[in-house]
Amino acid sequence: MRTQVVIIGAGPAGLMLSHLLHKAGIASLVLERRTAAYVQSRIRAGILEQVTVDLLREIGVCAGMEREGLPHQGFSLALDGDIFRIDMHALTGGSSVMVYGQTQVTRDLIEAFADRPGDLVFEAENVALHDLGSGRPSVTYEKDGQTLRVQCDYVAGCDGYHGVSRGSIPDHAGRSYERAYPFGWLGILADVPPCHHELIYSNHARGFALASMRSPVRSRYYVQVPSDEDIGAWPDARLWDELALRLGPEAASHMQTGPSIEKSIAGLKSFVFEPMRYGALFLAGDAAHIVPPTGAKGLNLAMSDVKLLSRAFAARYVEGTEAELDRYSERALSRVWKAERFSWWFTGLTHRFPNMDAFDRRMQVAELSYIRGSRAAQTVMAENYVGLPL
Ligand code: FAD
Ligand code: DHB
Numbered sequence: 001m002r003t004q005v006v007i008i009g010a011g012p013a014g015l016m017l018s019h020l021l022h023k024a025g026i027a028s029l030v031l032e033r034r035t036a037a038y039v040q041s042r043i044r045a046g047i048l049e050q051v052t053v054d055l056l057r058e059i060g061v062c063a064g065m066e067r068e069g070l071p072h073q074g075f076s077l078a079l080d081g082d083i084f085r086i087d088m089h090a091l092t093g094g095s096s097v098m099v100y101g102q103t104q105v106t107r108d109l110i111e112a113f114a115d116r117p118g119d120l121v122f123e124a125e126n127v128a129l130h131d132l133g134s135g136r137p138s139v140t141y142e143k144d145g146q147t148l149r150v151q152c153d154y155v156a157g158c159d160g161y162h163g164v165s166r167g168s169i170p171d172h173a174g175r176s177y178e179r180a181y182p183f184g185w186l187g188i189l190a191d192v193p194p195c196h197h198e199l200i201y202s203n204h205a206r207g208f209a210l211a212s213m214r215s216p217v218r219s220r221y222y223v224q225v226p227s228d229e230d231i232g233a234w235p236d237a238r239l240w241d242e243l244a245l246r247l248g249p250e251a252a253s254h255m256q257t258g259p260s261i262e263k264s265i266a267g268l269k270s271f272v273f274e275p276m277r278y279g280a281l282f283l284a285g286d287a288a289h290i291v292p293p294t295g296a297k298g299l300n301l302a303m304s305d306v307k308l309l310s311r312a313f314a315a316r317y318v319e320g321t322e323a324e325l326d327r328y329s330e331r332a333l334s335r336v337w338k339a340e341r342f343s344w345w346f347t348g349l350t351h352r353f354p355n356m357d358a359f360d361r362r363m364q365v366a367e368l369s370y371i372r373g374s375r376a377a378q379t380v381m382a383e384n385y386v387g388l389p390l
Helices: 012-023 036-041 050-058 063-068 102-111 236-247 298-319 323-350 358-373 375-386
Strands: 005-008 028-031 070-072 075-079 082-086 097-099 125-130 138-143 146-151 154-157 175-190 200-203 209-215 218-226 260-274 281-283
Touching (some): 005 012, 012 028, 012 050, 012 102, 050 097, 050 298, 063 102, 075 358, 154 298, 175 236, 200 236, 209 236, 218 236, 260 323, 323 358, 323 375, 358 375
Parallel strands (some): 005 028, 005 154, 075 200, 154 281
Antiparallel strands (some): 070 097, 075 082, 125 138, 138 146, 175 218, 200 209, 209 218
16 A cells, blocks of 8 residues: 555544645545544543634534634633633734534544545554655554555654654654643533633632533533542542632532533643654654643644644645755744643643642732733733644
8 A cells, every 4th residue: 555644643633634635635544543433532622722723624624613613712710719801812912712622623523534534544553653764664554453554755643642653763863851740630521501601720729620611501620639539539529519619609609510421530741752753754743742731732732733744745745845844843843842831831820739838829829910910911821822823
């Protein structure tokens, strides 16, 4: 078998990249280890930046988003239950974000393969990358007990943090930067109306909480918990009580509770691998970088990577120049590091760290109070939240 670009992983990055390449007349094959049902059932991010919204429109996979997505022009911060609003729209000269879940985005992107089903393979086992430095790269995988080999010009590693692509790069050819956080997010999804019409990021003495949503009748909430927390210790009733405390009386008075339809704990990490290229392999999305979820940058960074990468492939195949591919890593990383900084900073501002003393807490309180009173500080937040220009 032969194609131009083999894409490893059918998460948002891999699926979007394949559609963008298809639109540019470039052939690709997406290899995904899991089943379609598994990929579509993962509950993850919920906020789309303008870059992501524009990309979905560009490839024409936007009907679901236009129908069900909720445009948000602001979000709120809370300190010990006292809530104030950041007017993103006014502060950024008209930018906003869209509430539309990664689960729906993934479903829509998979459905859009209906007219080229051969380009997306699920349950591709033991994917392995070969001869990445040679000019004649290939990828092998197992499907239904058979081993298959695909010859290609390039490989796009869109297989997330635990994927095989980054691990195929020799140690001497890159380096990683990492920060672990001593807590995770316990998330709950429930079919109840949201407690507020926009998101609330809350710094509370008991720990961080976030009120988010998927629709006018489906809520998504998170509370900070220790990294080694046992999810069994959080029956729904305890979680609703804790959310009410951490979000404060105003939000709690509008909070409707109900049975969880999903509940899970995700760890928090900052991670960047440099460079995002090795020979014929280009990394995109979580395969190259992870952010803590505060600020909702993970999915959006994955999308901006593949936008840059698809443009570079188009320059290679349509105009015959490799210069854009050569610049891909540097250009992507410049934006990645800024989102890493914002996510790290927003996490530090809003979470309770185990080694925090009274002075550290006062610093958080002072910074939140400063943001509340300063249009300049709010503008910095809003500009980062809606997404920096590509
Ligand atoms: P992924 O979505 O990880 O997709 C990678 C794909 O590659 C997967 O389908 C995987 O099965 C496949 N794969 C892996 N290994 C192989 C292999 N060897 N062969 C073939 N295929 C392979 N971001 C936010 O902004 N807000 C959130 O609330 C949020 N919550 C999250 C919760 C969790 C539990 C996780 C893990 C992430 C969360 N994120 C969140 C981050 C966001 O979901 C990711 O940044 C986003 O999914 C990145 O997309 P991706 O396509 O790069 O990687
Ligand atoms: C959601 C997740 C985030 O990380 C965030 O910052 C905002 C919203 C969500 O899942 O709804």
